[in-house]
Amino acid sequence: PLTQNVTVVEGGTANLTCRVDQNDNTSLQWSNPAQQTLYFDDKKALRDNRIELVRASWHELSISVSDVSLSDEGQYTCSLFTMPVKTSKAFLTVLGVPEKPQISGFTSPVMEGERMQLTCKTSGSKPAADIRWFKNDKEIKDVKYLKEEDANRRTFTVSSTLDFRADRSDDGAVVSCRVDHESLNSTPQIARQVLEIHYTPSVKIISSSSWPEEGQSIVLTCESKGKPLPEPVLWTKDGGELPDPERMIVNGRDLRISFLNKTDNGTYRCEATNPIGQNSTEYVLIVHDVSNTLLPIIVIPSLTTATVTTTVALTTSTATSATAINTRDPNALAGQTGPDHALIGGIVAVVVFVTLCSIILLGRYLARHKGTYLTNEAKGAEDAPDADTAIINAEGSQVNAEEKKEYFI
Ligand SMILES: *[C@@H]1O[C@H](CO)[C@@H](O)[C@H](O)[C@H]1NC(C)=O
Ligand SMILES: *[C@@H]1O[C@H](CO)[C@@H](O)[C@H](O)[C@H]1NC(C)=O
Ligand SMILES: *[C@@H]1O[C@H](CO)[C@@H](O)[C@H](O)[C@H]1NC(C)=O
Ligand SMILES: *[C@@H]1O[C@H](CO)[C@@H](O)[C@H](O)[C@H]1NC(C)=O
Ligand SMILES: *[C@@H]1O[C@H](CO)[C@@H](O)[C@H](O)[C@H]1NC(C)=O
Numbered sequence: 441p442l443t444q445n446v447t448v449v450e451g452g453t454a455n456l457t458c459r460v461d462q463n464d465n466t467s468l469q470w471s472n473p474a475q476q477t478l479y480f481d482d483k484k485a486l487r488d489n490r491i492e493l494v495r496a497s498w499h500e501l502s503i504s505v506s507d508v509s510l511s512d513e514g515q516y517t518c519s520l521f522t523m524p525v526k527t528s529k530a531f532l533t534v535l536g537v538p539e540k541p542q543i544s545g546f547t548s549p550v551m552e553g554e555r556m557q558l559t560c561k562t563s564g565s566k567p568a569a570d571i572r573w574f575k576n577d578k579e580i581k582d583v584k585y586l587k588e589e590d591a592n593r594r595t596f597t598v599s600s601t602l603d604f605r606a607d608r609s610d611d612g613a614v615v616s617c618r619v620d621h622e623s624l625n626s627t628p629q630i631a632r633q634v635l636e637i638h639y640t641p642s643v644k645i646i647s648s649s650s651w652p653e654e655g656q657s658i659v660l661t662c663e664s665k666g667k668p669l670p671e672p673v674l675w676t677k678d679g680g681e682l683p684d685p686e687r688m689i690v691n692g693r694d695l696r697i698s699f700l701n702k703t704d705n706g707t708y709r710c711e712a713t714n715p716i717g718q719n720s721t722e723y724v725l726i727v728h729d730v731s732n733t734l735l736p737i738i739v740i741p742s743l744t745t746a747t748v749t750t751t752v753a754l755t756t757s758t759a760t761s762a763t764a765i766n767t768r769d770p771n772a773l774a775g776q777t778g779p780d781h782a783l784i785g786g787i788v789a790v791v792v793f794v795t796l797c798s799i800i801l802l803g804r805y806l807a808r809h810k811g812t813y814l815t816n817e818a819k820g821a822e823d824a825p826d827a828d829t830a831i832i833n834a835e836g837s838q839v840n841a842e843e844k845k846e847y848f849i
């Protein structure tokens with residue numbers, strides 16, 4: 441007879457099959473590890489509802505054992521009653537399914553810096569199950585593993601201990617204990633625990649402006665972390681209360697100072713407190729002069745650029761205008777507002793200056809023409825006794841005078 445070893449998960453069904461190639465109507469029999477006969481051909485011998493006949497023929501005797509328990513494990517024998525009797529043995533292996541793992545040793549909350557020992561335990565596995573730890577899906581390798589035999593002396597209780605010092609970065613982390621076992625059909629049993637770690641606040645001030653100027657407003661944001669969350673935060677200036685509550689408005693973590701003024705210079709402190717402790721940080725505010733920007737005049741040049749080319753006086757006037765800007769505010773060009781702004785400001789100033797110069801020159805040119813015209817008309821009329829004679833005596837004819845008048849208009 442031919443048989444095969446069988447492995448079955450506790451509670452499952454095991455099929456025991458015995459085959460023979462040649463048989464002259466000789467009987468086949470299955471017996472259990474205690475040498476009790478289970479089936480003799482198609483006749484049931486042992487009163488056990490879990491054992492049933494699957495197939496009985498001259499070349500096969502198959503039986504099934506349902507709801508297998510750990511005690512069913514052992515060597516089963518198939519016998520062919522020839523002379524002498526021929527046998528074949530099949531080993532039935534029963535796997536113990538690990539229980540759902542439990543994590544113990546967790547206390548909540550834990551203070552930062554404290555030692556934490558988490559133990560994950562699972563009983564009932566056969567063979568002993570494998571336990572692994574993960575923190576946010578990343579495996580932790582350095583753990584202690586312990587294996588104990590259960591009271592039934594067949595299965596095992598396995599446990600694993602994770603030992604670490606609580607850190608603020610672990611707050612909210614998910615620690616999981618994963619049990620892998622051949623009886624679990626590659627779907628591991630997992631126990632999870634979310635860590636809660638309390639720690640002192642940390643604070644940071646973020647400024648809305650890197651170059652606060654007079655008249656502007658600024659928002660200082662106090663970013664504080666901590667567990668429990670430190671709220672509200674406390675804002676002070678130079679060790680005292682905020683001096684001007686009308687312009688200095690605290691809204692949650694934000695301190696907003698509007699219409700900055702040089703008296704606002706000083707050290708601003710943000711303090712965050714939670715039940716674990718306190719922390720603070722400072723920001724030194726320096727209110728700067730309003731930078732001398734010429735940008736608002738930008739509109740004019742594009743309309744009048746065409747007139748710029750007319751006069752020779754331009755070169756010198758460009759030079760003077762540049763000097764004028766330099767003397768007016770040495771910082772404007774070396775600029776904290778940035779070299780680009782200063783450059784643009786300078787160019788715009790030059791263009792505007794040149795434009796204004798050309799307009800003035802044009803005006804003066806026209807005005808001078810008007811003067812010449814009047815003088816010409818008066819020539820020859822100086823000695824006339826009355827207006828009529830003056831017109832008649834005048835050098836220019838009536839037609840000429842009219843042309844000039846039109847031109848003037
Ligand atoms: C055992 O045999 C029965 C009947 O042939 C079949 O339905 C079942 O799937 C078998 N079980 C195993 C574990 O092979
Ligand atoms: C086996 O038994 C059957 C009847 O039960 C018979 O017909 C057959 O000839 C027998 N075979 C042998 C090889 O004895
Ligand atoms: C069946 O199991 C037994 C005991 O575990 C072992 O000695 C034997 O080699 C196995 N036979 C086969 C065919 O795997
Ligand atoms: C205060 O916060 C800073 C970081 O913002 C941190 O380095 C420091 O340790 C904290 N102080 C205390 C007493 O927690
Ligand atoms: C600046 O603020 C102070 C008090 O906050 C006020 O007395 C002073 O007039 C302000 N100066 C200007 C230029 O606004």
Ligand SMILES: *[C@@H]1O[C@H](CO)[C@@H](O)[C@H](O)[C@H]1NC(C)=O
Nearest residue numbers: 702703704705726727728729
């Ligand atoms: C504020 O700081 C600016 C820049 O350092 C300085 O020019 C100004 O005099 C300071 N004003 C006061 C009142 O301290």
